[in-house]
Amino acid sequence: MNLTAQPVTDPTSIYRYRDGLYAVDLITTALVHFDFFTWLAGQPSTLEQICAHFDFKPRPADTMLTLFTANGFVTYGADGMFHCTESAREHLVKTSVWNLSPYFASLHDRPIARDYIEVLRTGKPAGWSGDKAAFDWHKAMEQEDFARSFTAAMDCRGLYLSQALAKKLDLQGRSKVLDIGGGSGIYACSIVAHHAHMSGIVVDQAPVDRICQKLIEERGCVGRVEVVAANMFEGLPGGCDVHLFSNVLHDWDVPEVQALLKRSNEALPQGGLLVIHDAFINAAKTGPLHVAEYSALLMHSTQGKCYSVGEYSALADEAGFIPGPYHDTAAARGFMTAVKR
Numbered sequence: 001m002n003l004t005a006q007p008v009t010d011p012t013s014i015y016r017y018r019d020g021l022y023a024v025d026l027i028t029t030a031l032v033h034f035d036f037f038t039w040l041a042g043q044p045s046t047l048e049q050i051c052a053h054f055d056f057k058p059r060p061a062d063t064m065l066t067l068f069t070a071n072g073f074v075t076y077g078a079d080g081m082f083h084c085t086e087s088a089r090e091h092l093v094k095t096s097v098w099n100l101s102p103y104f105a106s107l108h109d110r111p112i113a114r115d116y117i118e119v120l121r122t123g124k125p126a127g128w129s130g131d132k133a134a135f136d137w138h139k140a141m142e143q144e145d146f147a148r149s150f151t152a153a154m155d156c157r158g159l160y161l162s163q164a165l166a167k168k169l170d171l172q173g174r175s176k177v178l179d180i181g182g183g184s185g186i187y188a189c190s191i192v193a194h195h196a197h198m199s200g201i202v203v204d205q206a207p208v209d210r211i212c213q214k215l216i217e218e219r220g221c222v223g224r225v226e227v228v229a230a231n232m233f234e235g236l237p238g239g240c241d242v243h244l245f246s247n248v249l250h251d252w253d254v255p256e257v258q259a260l261l262k263r264s265n266e267a268l269p270q271g272g273l274l275v276i277h278d279a280f281i282n283a284a285k286t287g288p289l290h291v292a293e294y295s296a297l298l299m300h301s302t303q304g305k306c307y308s309v310g311e312y313s314a315l316a317d318e319a320g321f322i323p324g325p326y327h328d329t330a331a332a333r334g335f336m337t338a339v340k341r
Contacts, residue, residue, distance in 0.1 A: 001219045003163065003193035011160060015331040019279070020293030022300050025112035026064055027071075031101045032108040033117055037073065040213070041084040050082065057123030059253055063292075063299040063306075064120070066285050070292035076285070089232035105140055115300060123253075125302050151211050154247070155184035161248075162190035164330035165277050171195050171242065174273060178203060178240035180232050180264070181248040185212045187277070188244070200225040201240060203232055236267040243268055246277040250295075251302040252335045261319035268340045274321055277335040281308035291331050312336055 030036040045053070051061050063084055066228060068074045071089040078322075084093070107113060115126035165187065171177075177200040181189035188200035202212050202225060207231035216225050217277045228237055233256070243264045249257050264274055279291045285308050295306035307315075313323040313336070321338035328334045 012331045022297040023293035026296045027274045028107045028113045029116040044081040044083045056120045060120045067292040070287040070289040158186035162187045166190045166194035176240040177242040240275045244275045251304045265320040274338040274341045283310040
């Protein structure tokens with residue numbers, strides 16, 4: 001497999017259809033099940049007050065409010081409160097003659113829209129793809145069939161995204177990358193393909209490690225990329241001066257992200273490089289809209305969300321890193337770097 005070849009056309013619009021799939025259900029839930037905008041129009045509130053009134057948990061409520069901010073439905077004021085915009089007051093408040101809430105009412109029984117009621121109130125992920133009988137995503141990854149299908153999905157996405165990342169990374173003076181929660185290993189393999197002096201290790205749990213090993217062999221990367229089966233929360237292998245979290249941290253809530261960054265800091269040498277590759281909300285948490293839509297999907301099915309540039313900077317700093325700038329790559333993704341103090 002040629003890991004330096006590029007497609008002739010840009011697949012970004014195709015990524016966005018999949019990434020934004022659940023956003024309409026979250027808007028429907030807020031409109032139809034909670035009449036959220038009518039309440040907020042009469043009572044601008046902080047995140048904490050919103051959570052208290054509706055019995056929401058902070059992570060899903062924050063994700064919902066970021067989506068509404070990116071859509072221009074709400075604004076976050078200097079007073080620390082969320083306010084309805086003129087657009088929301090005109091079209092999303094039930095007392096307005098232009099209210100469109102009834103237009104969404106027929107969607108109220110969609111499985112994902114129903115899921116959001118429970119996710120908002122418990123903070124726990126729903127079954128994957130709205131399947132009530134399914135495990136949540138993290139538990140499902142321990143099942144062989146699901147792990148294979150999901151790893152294949154992330155591998156085909158990563159073939160394009162990993163090259164965009166590898167081309168922009170400055171790895172001069174570095175020697176070995178640890179791809180943490182690396183799934184198929186596509187990112188580690190792409191990095192070594194673009195940087196001849198680099199080697200890599202992929203860390204993931206069983207049965208993903210076996211899937212990854214086969215794919216490394218198929219890509220011709222044996223000898224340059226190896227696999228270690230491990231629980232990333234329990235410790236990371238040493239001997240690497242670059243740590244990569246690619247589309248991993250967004251699956252977890254803040255306490256787990258803090259734990260993973262702490263593990264990374266413990267395993268890296270002084271001056272070691274941390275790379276976070278993900279879909280980022282901007283520092284003001286006003287968008288981009290397509291990332292806020294993707295965050296709605298993650299909030300539904302995982303314990304995480306799309307974090308903002310500011311949130312990742314603060315979390316990296318807390319873990320003992322000096323945060324660096326954000327860089328765009330492709331298909332609404334990008335990366336931040338940080339250096340161990």
